[in-house]
Amino acid sequence: xxxxxxxxxxxxxxxxxxxxxxxxxxxxxxxxxxxxxxxxxxxxxxxxxxxxxxxxxxxxxxxxx
Numbered sequence: 842x843x844x845x846x847x848x849x850x851x852x853x854x855x856x857x858x859x860x861x862x863x864x865x866x867x868x869x870x871x872x873x874x875x876x877x878x879x880x881x882x883x884x885x886x887x888x889x890x891x892x893x894x895x896x897x898x899x900x901x902x903x904x905x906x
Contacts, residue, residue: 843906847899854892860885 859872864882874880880888 843899843902845899847896847903850892850895850897850899852892854889854896857885857887857889857892861889 856872856874860870860874860880861882863869863871863875864885869875870880870885874888
């Protein structure tokens, strides 16, 4: 279960970082989420932080087990 949480965290974090980077350095967000929803830049920041938190939790839980 902790492996799944870590993978979801990594994917979510990467999508958030791609959205912020695309809005900052490009003409629009990058990644797959832009194909389905129009997310504001602050939403991408929240996704990146939440993904990072999930990934760190999953990775540290795997090491403790």
